[in-house]
Amino acid sequence: MAEFKLHCFAQSGNAYKCAMMLACCGADWEAVRVDFFNGETRKPEWRETYNEMGEAPVLEHGDRKLTQSGVINAYLARHFKKFGPEKEEEDLEILRWVLFDNHKLSGVLGPYRFINILAPKAPDPAVLTFLKGRVDNALAVVEQHLGRQPFMAADRPTIADFSCGGYMFYPADELTYDFKVSHPNISAWMDRIRALPGWKPPYEMMPGEIFRAQR
Amino acid sequence: MAEFKLHCFAQSGNAYKCAMMLACCGADWEAVRVDFFNGETRKPEWRETYNEMGEAPVLEHGDRKLTQSGVINAYLARHFKKFGPEKEEEDLEILRWVLFDNHKLSGVLGPYRFINILAPKAPDPAVLTFLKGRVDNALAVVEQHLGRQPFMAADRPTIADFSCGGYMFYPADELTYDFKVSHPNISAWMDRIRALPGWKPPYEMMPGEIFRAQR
Numbered sequence: 001m002a003e004f005k006l007h008c009f010a011q012s013g014n015a016y017k018c019a020m021m022l023a024c025c026g027a028d029w030e031a032v033r034v035d036f037f038n039g040e041t042r043k044p045e046w047r048e049t050y051n052e053m054g055e056a057p058v059l060e061h062g063d064r065k066l067t068q069s070g071v072i073n074a075y076l077a078r079h080f081k082k083f084g085p086e087k088e089e090e091d092l093e094i095l096r097w098v099l100f101d102n103h104k105l106s107g108v109l110g111p112y113r114f115i116n117i118l119a120p121k122a123p124d125p126a127v128l129t130f131l132k133g134r135v136d137n138a139l140a141v142v143e144q145h146l147g148r149q150p151f152m153a154a155d156r157p158t159i160a161d162f163s164c165g166g167y168m169f170y171p172a173d174e175l176t177y178d179f180k181v182s183h184p185n186i187s188a189w190m191d192r193i194r195a196l197p198g199w200k201p202p203y204e205m206m207p208g209e210i211f212r213a214q215r
Numbered sequence: 216m217a218e219f220k221l222h223c224f225a226q227s228g229n230a231y232k233c234a235m236m237l238a239c240c241g242a243d244w245e246a247v248r249v250d251f252f253n254g255e256t257r258k259p260e261w262r263e264t265y266n267e268m269g270e271a272p273v274l275e276h277g278d279r280k281l282t283q284s285g286v287i288n289a290y291l292a293r294h295f296k297k298f299g300p301e302k303e304e305e306d307l308e309i310l311r312w313v314l315f316d317n318h319k320l321s322g323v324l325g326p327y328r329f330i331n332i333l334a335p336k337a338p339d340p341a342v343l344t345f346l347k348g349r350v351d352n353a354l355a356v357v358e359q360h361l362g363r364q365p366f367m368a369a370d371r372p373t374i375a376d377f378s379c380g381g382y383m384f385y386p387a388d389e390l391t392y393d394f395k396v397s398h399p400n401i402s403a404w405m406d407r408i409r410a411l412p413g414w415k416p417p418y419e420m421m422p423g424e425i426f427r428a429q430r
Contacts, residue, residue: 053315053356068314071307092286099283100268103317111349126339134326141268 004029005060007050009036010208011118013110013167015057017069018076019205020162023198025080033207037118069166070098073159083158094153097160104138109167109175117174122215132176139183146185150192157196165193169201171210219244220275222265224251225423226333228325228382230272232284233291234420235377238413240295248422252333284381285313288374298373309368312375319353324382324390332389337430347391354398361400365407372411380408384416386425 004027008015012034022029034040034056042054050058051067058065059072061079066072077084085091101107112131115123142164145152153160168190172178179187193199203210219242223230227249237244249255249271257269265273266282273280274287276294281287292299300306316322327346330338357379360367368375383405387393394402408414418425 052360053319054352066307068311070314071311074310075307092281092290095289096283096286099285099314099317102314103322104268107318107322124341124345126341127345130339130342130345137269145267 002028002030003061005032006030006206007032007034007056007058007060008206009034009056010203010206010210012036012056012206013106013113013170013202014055014069015206016169016202017106017159017162017166018057018059018072019202020165020193020199021073021076021083021159023200023205024157024162024196025076025082026198027076027080031206070102070159070163073098073162077159083162085154085158090154090158094158094160097152098163100138100141101160101163101166104134105142105164106166108134108138113167113170113174113176116176117212120213120215135177139177139186143183143185146189150189152189157193161189161193165190217243217245218276220247221245221421222247222249222271222273222275223421224249224271225418225421225425227251227271227421228321228328228385228417229270229284230421231384231417232321232374232377232381233272233274233287234417235380235408235414236288236291236298236374238415238420239372239377239411240291240297241413242291242295246421285317285374285378288313288377292374298377300369300373305369305373309373309375312367313378315353315356316375316378316381319349320357320379321381323349323353328382328385328389328391331391332427335428335430350392354392354401358398358400361404366404372408376404376408380405 004022006015006018006022006029008019008031019031036056040046041056047054050065053067055067057069057072058067066075085094108131112135116128149155151157151161152164167175168179168186179190219237221230221233221237221244223234223246234246251271255261256271262269265280268282270282272284272287273282281290300309323346327350331343364370366372366376367379382390383394383401394405
């Protein structure tokens with residue numbers, strides 16, 4: 001049995017943040033499929049057993065069950081002594097970008113992509129436009145930031161990069177953004193992450209097939 | 216001059232998270248008005264001087280300028296040795312709820328309230344409905360959680376409570392939720408926070424008048 005179990009599914013950028021971390025730490029881990037699209041994470045049994053928040057990912061390590069990608073990756077950074085802070089300033093700076101990501105970046109790009117291509121019901125155009133405007137604003141902040149430094153929170157990759165990049169490695173047609181064209185600094189940063197030993201794209205690390213909602 | 220300066224405005228629940236923390240720590244602090252509604256936080260000067268993310272709050276302490284309410288409160292918890300974790304499990308549990316708050320609770324209740332009563336343009340009804348559905352889901356998680364324990368992340372108040380409560384202490388007509396009626400566990404928890412020495416409601420701690428957008 002692997003040392004770490006990550007309950008995840010291929011479409012979850014939040015789970016992918018942890019999959020990238022486990023892979024790039026060289027962890028002994030396995031992916032356990034969560035049947036998100038049939039509502040598994042929202043069922044009472046899931047909430048009782050794994051996560052009252054009704055969400056994936058969940059990391060199992062020994063008797064521990066951890067939830068929230070930012071918690072899982074902070075825990076793994078301490079465990080492996082990799083991709084974490086080396087001093088207090090870095091600790092605060094990493095947390096700053098992980099929070100920004102949860103609030104403004106993945107926290108909006110995730111739902112935007114979900115209603116656009118994965119939800120059974122076609123999205124309301126006004127909702128799509130609203131979310132896209134917010135994604136644009138968050139991406140502009142990241143694009144400008146990465147014009148000044150190679151990684152989000154330090155001169156080396158940290159869990160802040162895995163957090164902010166969680167949704168960005170999905171195919172351009174899923175995101176409606178082609179960063180090579182629209183955001184060159186983000187695109188160059190993604191190449192630096194792709195170069196990390198162990199890195200793989202989301203559909204090669206987590207269970208589940210690529211699909212688009214049939215409407 | 217006060218030891219801590221919090222750049223904030225009365226309508227910002229994110230700033231209020233820090234104002235509550237400063238007040239309940241008995242800090243020597245002053246509130247500095249941010250002219251958010253005239254776009255101050257989105258101007259290049261603000262981004263260069265205070266926060267490239269284009270947001271309030273910002274905490275100044277000596278030479279430090281800290282942004283993101285979750286970073287500011289983690290820093291203050293260490294400084295005052297109050298409302299922070301006492302062991303690793305608590306550290307992870309506090310972070311877990313602060314992230315949930317940023318992602319699903321304040322991260323959606325904030326924009327929902329903003330477009331509903333503060334934005335110059337009347338909101339699209341489909342966007343309001345979409346956001347309200349997400350707020351309802353997040354509030355249901357918190358309501359159930361607070362049926363099992365008195366505070367969000369421990370048996371005592373922590374910065375996770377100030378985070379999750381950031382937007383909840385605004386008037387019911389701003390939120391469109393009257394927690395006393397709709398969410399009794401949340402309402403009882405709010406009373407426990409109100410009882411903390413130093414606690415005050417948002418419009419009594421931060422500069423700015425109550426208003427509603429005239430449309």
